[in-house]
Amino acid sequence: MSDNNSDQASTDDKVIVDWRSFLTWMTTSLLIYGFLSGLAILLLPFGTFAQYSVLIHTAVGILSSIPMCWLLYLHWHRRNKNIPPMVGRIAIVVTALFAICILAGITVSFQAVFGTWVTPAIRNVHLVTGLLLGLAVVAHLVPVILRYRDRLTPATVRRRVRHKFVAVGVSGIAVLFVITYVLAELETPATNFQAFDDDYSWLFDEDRPFWPSQAGILNPPWQSRLHESLRQALDDAQLTALQAELTNWKSTDGGPISALRTAIESIDANDLLQRQLLQILGEAEIDLKQSGAVRPEALTGSAGCGASGCHETIYKEWVPSAHGFAATDVLFRRVQQILSDTEGSEQTRLCAGCHDPVALVSGARVGTPGKDHLQATYEGDSCLVCHSTVSTASGEDGGNGGYELQIPDRYLFEQDESVFRQFLNHFLLRSYAFHHVTTYTRPLYKSSEFCAACHKQTPLPGVRTSAGIAQEQNEYDSWREGRWYHEEDEQLRIECRECHMPLVDSDDPASGDEHDTYRSSSDGKHRSHRMLGSNMYIPVVQDLPGGQEQAEQTIAWLRGELEIPEIEDKWDTGPIVKIEIVAPDEVKPGELVNLRLHLHNNKTGHEFPAGLLDVLESWVELTVEDNLGNVLMQLGDEKVVNPSLDAPVIYKADWYDSQGLPIERHKLWEVVGASYRRVLDSEEEDIVDVPFRCPSLARPRLSGSASEAGAGERKSDVVFAIENDVITELKITARLLFRKANPEFLALIYDLETPVEPPVIELNKVTHVIRIVP
Numbered sequence: 001m002s003d004n005n006s007d008q009a010s011t012d013d014k015v016i017v018d019w020r021s022f023l024t025w026m027t028t029s030l031l032i033y034g035f036l037s038g039l040a041i042l043l044l045p046f047g048t049f050a051q052y053s054v055l056i057h058t059a060v061g062i063l064s065s066i067p068m069c070w071l072l073y074l075h076w077h078r079r080n081k082n083i084p085p086m087v088g089r090i091a092i093v094v095t096a097l098f099a100i101c102i103l104a105g106i107t108v109s110f111q112a113v114f115g116t117w118v119t120p121a122i123r124n125v126h127l128v129t130g131l132l133l134g135l136a137v138v139a140h141l142v143p144v145i146l147r148y149r150d151r152l153t154p155a156t157v158r159r160r161v162r163h164k165f166v167a168v169g170v171s172g173i174a175v176l177f178v179i180t181y182v183l184a185e186l187e188t189p190a191t192n193f194q195a196f197d198d199d200y201s202w203l204f205d206e207d208r209p210f211w212p213s214q215a216g217i218l219n220p221p222w223q224s225r226l227h228e229s230l231r232q233a234l235d236d237a238q239l240t241a242l243q244a245e246l247t248n249w250k251s252t253d254g255g256p257i258s259a260l261r262t263a264i265e266s267i268d269a270n271d272l273l274q275r276q277l278l279q280i281l282g283e284a285e286i287d288l289k290q291s292g293a294v295r296p297e298a299l300t301g302s303a304g305c306g307a308s309g310c311h312e313t314i315y316k317e318w319v320p321s322a323h324g325f326a327a328t329d330v331l332f333r334r335v336q337q338i339l340s341d342t343e344g345s346e347q348t349r350l351c352a353g354c355h356d357p358v359a360l361v362s363g364a365r366v367g368t369p370g371k372d373h374l375q376a377t378y379e380g381d382s383c384l385v386c387h388s389t390v391s392t393a394s395g396e397d398g399g400n401g402g403y404e405l406q407i408p409d410r411y412l413f414e415q416d417e418s419v420f421r422q423f424l425n426h427f428l429l430r431s432y433a434f435h436h437v438t439t440y441t442r443p444l445y446k447s448s449e450f451c452a453a454c455h456k457q458t459p460l461p462g463v464r465t466s467a468g469i470a471q472e473q474n475e476y477d478s479w480r481e482g483r484w485y486h487e488e489d490e491q492l493r494i495e496c497r498e499c500h501m502p503l504v505d506s507d508d509p510a511s512g513d514e515h516d517t518y519r520s521s522s523d524g525k526h527r528s529h530r531m532l533g534s535n536m537y538i539p540v541v542q543d544l545p546g547g548q549e550q551a552e553q554t555i556a557w558l559r560g561e562l563e564i565p566e567i568e569d570k571w572d573t574g575p576i577v578k579i580e581i582v583a584p585d586e587v588k589p590g591e592l593v594n595l596r597l598h599l600h601n602n603k604t605g606h607e608f609p610a611g612l613l614d615v616l617e618s619w620v621e622l623t624v625e626d627n628l629g630n631v632l633m634q635l636g637d638e639k640v641v642n643p644s645l646d647a648p649v650i651y652k653a654d655w656y657d658s659q660g661l662p663i664e665r666h667k668l669w670e671v672v673g674a675s676y677r678r679v680l681d682s683e684e685e686d687i688v689d690v691p692f693r694c695p696s697l698a699r700p701r702l703s704g705s706a707s708e709a710g711a712g713e714r715k716s717d718v719v720f721a722i723e724n725d726v727i728t729e730l731k732i733t734a735r736l737l738f739r740k741a742n743p744e745f746l747a748l749i750y751d752l753e754t755p756v757e758p759p760v761i762e763l764n765k766v767t768h769v770i771r772i773v774p
Contacts, residue, residue, distance in 0.1 A: 029172030030064040035134025046435040048184040101129035112431035117509035192298040196363040207255030213353025214402040222287040293363035302383040317529040320539040320550035326380030327356035353401025354454035387440035392453040399456030452476035478606035482682025501527035518566035532557040537740040576603040581768040597688040601680040613653035618738040653677040736764040
């Protein structure tokens with residue numbers, strides 16, 4: 001018994017030594033703080049407190065890792081001879097958890113500082129082992145404290161030491177959380193909304209500031225406050241009746257306040273309540289003007305996506321793309337200025353919804369005469385505009401910028417120019433990425449309906465705007481009626497992104513997506529943000545970074561030279577438009593050649609060409625030459641200003657206005673119809689007949705019959721005969737040509753006397769040889 005008492009006393013002494021140790025106080029406190037702050041990071045909503053918790057949690061974990069290891073060593077050295085075998089095995093498991101947690105945490109921090117992303121598996125290992133370790137430490141400490149609570153020798157000393165241990169440990173944890181709270185409170189909260197200018201034009205109703213663009217903001221503060229006021233004023237039955245009245249309301253009928261005003265008139269409410277509700281709506285109109293515009297900073301900063309080292313490749317792809325220069329495109333800017341000068345700057349909001357959305361929702365399209373509002377141009381379709389879109393209108397109501405933005409909560413220091421704060425911001429983005437991922441990744445982005453918001457223009461009947469009287473372009477509905485849309489079988493469908501955003505090899509954090517068709521979570525690819533279409537002109541003309549490469553890839557894309565492996569079983573190979581020359585293999589001199597061209601829309605899922613049909617044009621150049629290289633006939637010569645005068649076929653549109661006059665300078669707001677419009681619908685075939693007569697190099701002779709016009713006159717029919725056996729064949733060449741902007745348009749836009757010569761791209765070329773039989 002004496003030996004047992006001696007061993008117990010020895011153990012008691014070691015416990016007291018541990019509890020008196022400052023090292024024990026500090027490390028135990030930090031360890032429990034790490035557990036609790038980890039829970040806070042995991043469970044609390046995204047915000048400044050959670051982000052500062054990440055930073056302090058990381059700093060505490062790294063700085064305390066060595067003291068913790070030293071304490072663990074001392075603890076084992078003092079106790080390993082005096083603990084039961086089962087307790088020893090548990091201690092080994094806890095030690096292993098500690099080692100794994102610390103190593104995983106250091107790895108996460110290292111990747112967040114020096115890498116571009118944090119490996120999810122390592123982050124999860126750190127999370128799980130940290131939670132288990134925290135529970136194990138608490139489970140270990142509580143019994144120890146309770147076990148020694150009632151021991152008598154030496155009771156006073158033990159009690160005092162134990163109380164001090166607990167007090168210091170709790171104080172340390174509390175201090176760290178207080179520091180976190182104070183830092184979060186001192187941080188100036190980001191303000192995402194601002195007031196409209198006092199002279200902002202409200203031509204399209206007091207509650208539709210962005211109209212005639214159908215772009216909108218999801219639950220802006222003024223609207224949330226309006227709904228809360230209505231909930232306080234109405235009972236459940238009245239709210240249900242109000243919601244029922246709003247069900248059939250369409251955006252073309254008016255804005256949200258107008259909808260509520262009409263609905264309120266229909267519900268059962270006494271005069272006093274009616275007046276109260278109308279007062280609430282009046283206050284909401286004032287609130288809208290004071291806080292309904294979005295601060296530009298909330299949706300800009302695309303360069304930061306590349307500068308952070310995370311999405312550098314994607315950013316470089318986006319810069320010279322049509323989405324990147326949508327607002328700075330000089331042709332767009334000039335057309336907008338014409339619209340503003342002739343119709344009023346409010347009308348430019350329709351175009352801004354897709355070309356310059358940040359300027360639109362920030363209230364920069366003021367609409368006041370004399371204000372140079374068009375200078376407020378931002379980043380085009382910025383990263384945050386597209387990746388903050390949460391819904392798009394569908395069906396007949398879709399298009400015309402019919403999307404809804406949810407203004408995102410930004411990470412700390414995101415727009416701070418301090419090098420250190422930028423470092424902290426990048427660290428947070430990588431180590432605490434769940435908010436970034438869930439905010440900017442949505443299933444909507446994988447659908448063609450997402451693209452339809454801007455790639456569908458529809459008339460706006462009954463709206464006080466000259467813009468949108470007629471439909472000029474609509475790639476979305478053309479796709480739905482084309483060969484790649486299969487409503488009943490998604491496996492056969494080819495969406496917009498699968499053609500225009502093909503997969504490219506990548507080490508970008510956005511690479512891999514197990515929920516995307518044709519992909520896995522570790523495929524090492526991302527979808528190209530070049531958005532290849534048909535614009536090879538602006539990236540080069542405006543000397544955009546990477547513009548030359550963008551143009552080259554666009555040209556290769558237009559020629560059908562870029563294949564897409566993931567859809568090769570659905571997509572045809574070869575050029576986007578196939579050409580077949582149907583003509584005889586041999587012909588006699590003077591014989592009529594019945595030449596026929598077959599043009600087949602081979603690849604595009606919508607009409608070809610697509611886009612601004614009054615600006616771009618595609619046509620066939622047809623050349624007939626003999627085997628000596630003499631050009632006998634040439635139609636649609638690419639070197640002439642206007643090939644439509646004699647080209648066998650040209651794909652474009654000629655719009656006209658209400659006076660029947662042709663539309664110039666892309667004045668879409670004056671369009672009421674088309675005098676000429678020719679395109680190739682998806683998988684459509686166009687047949688063009690171009691008959692010609694086989695010529696002769698011999699001296700022509702006139703026919704011997706007298707002309708019916710009078711004596712002595714001869715008919716002018718030429719009868720050909722081959723007397724030179726050197727001319728043995730005719731070579732027919734058909735080339736499909738394309739240019740993004742025709743010379744007449746550019747000359748008018750740039751106000752030039754001499755037409756500009758935009759680049760002409762050869763999309764396809766075929767030949768056919770006819771032997772001449774003497």
